[in-house]
Amino acid sequence: MKTLLHIIASPRGDLSRTLGISHAFLKTFQESHPSWKIDTLDLSEEKLPSLTAKEVSGKYVLLSGKELSPDLKEAWSAILKHINRFLAADIYLITTPMWNFSIPYMLKQYIDIIAQPNYLFKYTSSGTVEGLAKNKKMFVMMSRGGEYSAPSSQSKDFQEPYLRTVFEFVGITDITFVKAEPMDVKKDLREERLEKAKMVAVEIAKKAVSS
Numbered sequence: 001m002k003t004l005l006h007i008i009a010s011p012r013g014d015l016s017r018t019l020g021i022s023h024a025f026l027k028t029f030q031e032s033h034p035s036w037k038i039d040t041l042d043l044s045e046e047k048l049p050s051l052t053a054k055e056v057s058g059k060y061v062l063l064s065g066k067e068l069s070p071d072l073k074e075a076w077s078a079i080l081k082h083i084n085r086f087l088a089a090d091i092y093l094i095t096t097p098m099w100n101f102s103i104p105y106m107l108k109q110y111i112d113i114i115a116q117p118n119y120l121f122k123y124t125s126s127g128t129v130e131g132l133a134k135n136k137k138m139f140v141m142m143s144r145g146g147e148y149s150a151p152s153s154q155s156k157d158f159q160e161p162y163l164r165t166v167f168e169f170v171g172i173t174d175i176t177f178v179k180a181e182p183m184d185v186k187k188d189l190r191e192e193r194l195e196k197a198k199m200v201a202v203e204i205a206k207k208a209v210s211s
């Protein structure tokens with residue numbers, strides 16, 4: 001069964017503007033693609049594994065070209081579960097507000113957990129990187145309090161460029177971003193911009209599989 005993994009990085013539940021955009025996407029996606037399974041990973045509800053010295057040492061074992069020892073595999077069981085869940089998906093939907101010009105810490109923690117050598121990427125003998133999450137698509141729904149579209153403020157946006165960089169690094173090159181802004185700075189624009197983003201999300205959802 002084909003799977004869409006919905007990764008939620010706003011803790012605001014029904015109050016989340018970004019989740020509102022994602023729900024518009026999902027409603028149309030499910031109508032257009034009823035056979036797909038939707039797997040929801042709410043990062044505010046999930047107890048994500050920590051990366052302490054032991055877990056991090058596993059990363060360096062893999063980077064040195066060795067296998068994880070049984071002891072490290074045990075310490076890595078929660079990490080491997082998240083990696084397998086991520087790799088089992090065909091399409092990703094990420095719901096993320098901007099937090100301090102970038103992404104909420106729980107999404108960063110999740111990325112630090114899953115972006116592991118030999119699983120999501122590998123270095124080739126010639127020193128280049130090969131992303132291992134191949135033939136997948138990603139849709140990122142974002143909202144921000146301020147506005148970052150003008151050339152003068154684009155350089156402050158570390159959300160979209162970061163997500164594009166890290167997911168391209170692991171092999172996901174087909175990424176579509178939908179953003180609603182400004183949500184807090186100019187309140188009179190909020191509803192209009194949010195509705196516009198939802199409309200864009202609906203159109204994208206119709207073509208999510210074939211395009």
Ligand SMILES: Cc1cc2nc3c(=O)[nH]c(=O)nc-3n(C[C@H](O)[C@H](O)[C@H](O)COP(=O)(O)O)c2cc1C
Binds near residue numbers: 012100143145184
């Ligand atoms: C901890 C925190 C940090 C934020 N940092 C920024 C920021 O750097 N730039 C910005 O434009 N908005 C920032 N915001 C505002 C949110 O991006 C904005 O309100 C967004 O619409 C919230 O989305 P949500 O309702 O889906 O959670 C921040 C909000 C919070 C809670």
